[in-house]
Structures are given as C-alpha cells and as structure tokens.
Amino acid sequence: MTHAAIGIDKDQPRRAGHPTGRLRLFRIAAAHRRTGRNDLMLGAILAFVAGAMNAGGFLAIGHYTSHMTGIVSSIADNLALGLFGLVGSGIALLISFTLGAACSAILINWARRHARRQQYAYPLALESGLLIAFAGIGAVVSPAAAAPVTAVLLCFVMSLQNATITKISGARIRTTHLTGMITDMGIELGKLAYRALARVLDHPPIVADGRKLSILLPIVGMFFLGGLVGALGFKHLGHAFSLPIAALLLAVASPQLRPRPTAGL
Numbered sequence: 219m220t221h222a223a224i225g226i227d228k229d230q231p232r233r234a235g236h237p238t239g240r241l242r243l244f245r246i247a248a249a250h251r252r253t254g255r256n257d258l259m260l261g262a263i264l265a266f267v268a269g270a271m272n273a274g275g276f277l278a279i280g281h282y283t284s285h286m287t288g289i290v291s292s293i294a295d296n297l298a299l300g301l302f303g304l305v306g307s308g309i310a311l312l313i314s315f316t317l318g319a320a321c322s323a324i325l326i327n328w329a330r331r332h333a334r335r336q337q338y339a340y341p342l343a344l345e346s347g348l349l350i351a352f353a354g355i356g357a358v359v360s361p362a363a364a365a366p367v368t369a370v371l372l373c374f375v376m377s378l379q380n381a382t383i384t385k386i387s388g389a390r391i392r393t394t395h396l397t398g399m400i401t402d403m404g405i406e407l408g409k410l411a412y413r414a415l416a417r418v419l420d421h422p423p424i425v426a427d428g429r430k431l432s433i434l435l436p437i438v439g440m441f442f443l444g445g446l447v448g449a450l451g452f453k454h455l456g457h458a459f460s461l462p463i464a465a466l467l468l469a470v471a472s473p474q475l476r477p478r479p480t481a482g483l
Contacts, residue, residue, distance in 0.1 A: 245473045246473065247259045247260040247263060247470050248260060248338045248339045248342055248470050248471050248473070248474050249335075249338075249473075249474060250334050250335050250336075250337050250338060250474070252386060257386060257387050257390075257391065258391075258433055258436065258437075260338075260383065260386065260470070261383055261387065261391040261393055261433070261436075261437050262436050262437055262440045263440075263466065263470060264379055264382075264383050264393040265393040265437045265438075265440040265441040265444065266440040266441070266443060266444035266447075266466075267345075267379065267393075267444060267463055267466065267467060268284050268376060268379060268380075268393045268394040268441060268444065269440065269441035269442060269443065269444025269445035269446075269447075269448060270444035270445065270447050270448030270451065270459075270463050271283070271284070271349070271372060271375065271376065271444075271448060271460065271463065272284040272376070272394070272444075272445060272448070273444070273445035273446070273448040273449040273452075274448030274449060274451055274452035274459050274460070275368070275369075275372045275448070277449060277452045277453070278356065278361070278365075278368065278452055278456075278457060279361075279364075279365040279368050279369045279372070280365065281311070281369050281372075283311070283315075283369060283372035283373045283375075283376050284376045284380075284394035284395055285376075285394060285395035285397075286311075286312060286315055287395075287397070289308050289311050289312055289315075289373075290308075290312065292304070292308050293305055293308035293309060293312070296308065307366070307369075310370055311369060311370060311373045312373075314370040314371075314373040314374045314377075315373040315374065315376065315377040316377065317374060317377070318373065318374040318375065318376065318377030318378040318379075318380075318381065319377045319378070319380070319381035320381075321341075321344070321374070321378055322341045322377075322378045322379075322381035322382045322385065323381060323385070325337075325340045325341050325344065326338065326340070326341065326382070326385055335474055336474050336475060338382060338386055338471075338474070339471040339472075339473075339474035339475050340471075341378055341379070341381075341382040342379075342382065342467050342468075342470055342471035343467070343468065343471040343472075343475060344378065345375055345378055345379055345382075345464075345467055346464040346465075346467040346468040346471065347464070348371060348374065348375050348378075349375065349460040349461070349463055349464035349467070350460070350461065350464045351371065352368055352371055352372065352375075352457060352460045353457045353458050353459075353460045353461050353464070355367060355368055355371070355457070356368065356456060356457020356458070357457060357458065364457075368457075376394045377394075379393060379394060380392055380393060380394040380395075390433070391433065391437065393437065393441070396438055396441060399434045399437060399438055400434075400438065402430060402434055403431065403434050403435070403438070406426045406427055406428075406430055406431050406434075407426075407431075409424045409425070409426035409427075410426045412424050413426070448463075
C-alpha cells in the first residue's frame with residue numbers, strides 16, 4: 219500500500235482484529251507514521267465522507283463535486299453552445315478544486331518541516347471546519363442563493379481530501395471518485411477469471427493481486443454507504459447533515475492535534 223505494505227510499526231496496535239485494537243487503529247488513522255492498516259482505515263473513512271458529501275451535496279446544490287470529469291465536459295459543452303455564464307460557473311468550480319489540492323500540499327509540506335506529527339491532521343481538521351461552514355451557510359441563506367457558494371466550497375473540500383489521501387498513500391488510494399478503482403477491480407477480477415481458461419489452454423498462469431482487491435472493495439463499498447447516508451441525511455436534515463460528517467473528521471484528526479504529555483508530568 220504505502221511506505222510499509224502491510225507492515226507493523228510501534229504506532230500500530232498489536233492485535234488489530236481485537237475491538238480495542240480497532241479503536242486504537244481509528245485513533246491513529248491520521249498518524250504521520252503510516253502502515254497498510256491505518257492507510258486502509260483512513261481511506262475507508264474518507265471514502266464514506268466523500269460519498270456522503272457528493273450525494274448529499276447533489277441534492278443540496280444540483281452538482282456532483284467530488285470529481286472534475288463532468289465539470290470539464292460541461293465547460294466544453296456550454297462553450298460550444300454559447301452559454302458563457304455556465305462556462306464561468308464551471309471554471310470557478312474547476313479552479314476551486316485545483317486550489318483545494320494545492321492547499322493540502324501546502325499544509326502537509328509545511329507541517330513536515332514544523333509539526334511533523336500533525337501533517338495529515340491539519341487538512342482533515344480544515345475539511346471538518348469547512349463542512350461546518352457548509353451547514354452554517356445552508357442555515358442562514360436560502361438554498362437558491364447558497365448554491366453557487368456551497369458548490370465552490372464543496373469542490374474545494376473534495377479536492378483537499380483527495381489530495382491528502384493521495385499524498386498519504388503514495389497515490390495508491392483515491393477516495394472522491396471511483397472510475398479508476400472500479401477499473402482496477404475489473405482488471406483483477408478479469409485475471410481471476412482468466413486463471414481457469416489459462417489452465418485449459420495450457421497458458422502461463424496469471425496472478426491476480428488479491429491485496430489490491432482487499433483495498434479497493436472496502437473503499438468502493440464505503441463510498442456507496444456514504445452516498446446513501448448523505449442522501450438520507452440531506453433529505454431529513456438539510457445542510458445540517460454535514461455536521462456529523464464534520465464531527466467524524468474531527469474525531470480522526472484530533473488525536474494528532476492534542477499536545478503530547480510532557481515527560482515526568
């Protein structure tokens with residue numbers, strides 16, 4: 219997966235399968251020392267967040283904001299149709315998404331030099347604060363008036379998150395869009411299917427990457443679950459559905475943001 223495939227270091231619980239071990243793994247999901255297990259834990263959490271905000275955000279503002287493929291295509295379509303106002307809106311979303319990734323890189327690289335332990339907690343804490351702002355805007359501004367601002371905000375948030383997990387995992391995990399992950403799943407499933415045919419045809423064996431599947435399947439599943447929760451949350455709570463999501467992110471980031479106890483105290 220990342221710096222140590224499924225290795226164990228001193229930050230990793232000794233018995234990750236035990237309930238206490240899983241709780242500790244949750245607490246160190248944003249730790250600066252990375253293992254395969256806490257990469258997967260953080261990836262699954264962030265996929266849930268992305269799915270929730272993408273689906274709930276669509277109901278709130280009429281835009282999917284977790285990926286730029288549709289946005290860039292719509293810019294091209296609207297430019298061809300002469301709808302320059304919509305072209306401008308699409309460019310604003312694209313710029314916001316780009317700035318979110320840049321912000322993540324700035325925070326992480328600054329922290330690596332000044333506050334190494336917090337390098338991944340800072341972007342997650344900022345994302346939590348921005349989701350609280352999303353709820354606040356929805357509470358005081360009418361949905362129609364809030365939509366342009368919240369669309370730009372959500373694009374920034376999704377890119378901030380995606381860049382963070384990309385840097386953490388060495389680009390092995392993405393959490394805000396599924397196209398590449400589902401493509402990789404299809405490739406590995408195709409390898410599994412070909413194994414039987416290879417035996418019949420006496421071809422050299424093909425080895426599927428079971429570990430990759432064990433990473434991709436939970437992340438895709440958590441994105442779907444998050445989408446369901448986000449859609450139901452917006453249906454019943456409106457913009458306030460983002461507050462529990464913000465609390466989840468803060469719970470992941472906060473153990474790394476707390477000062478370490480001073481020796482001897």
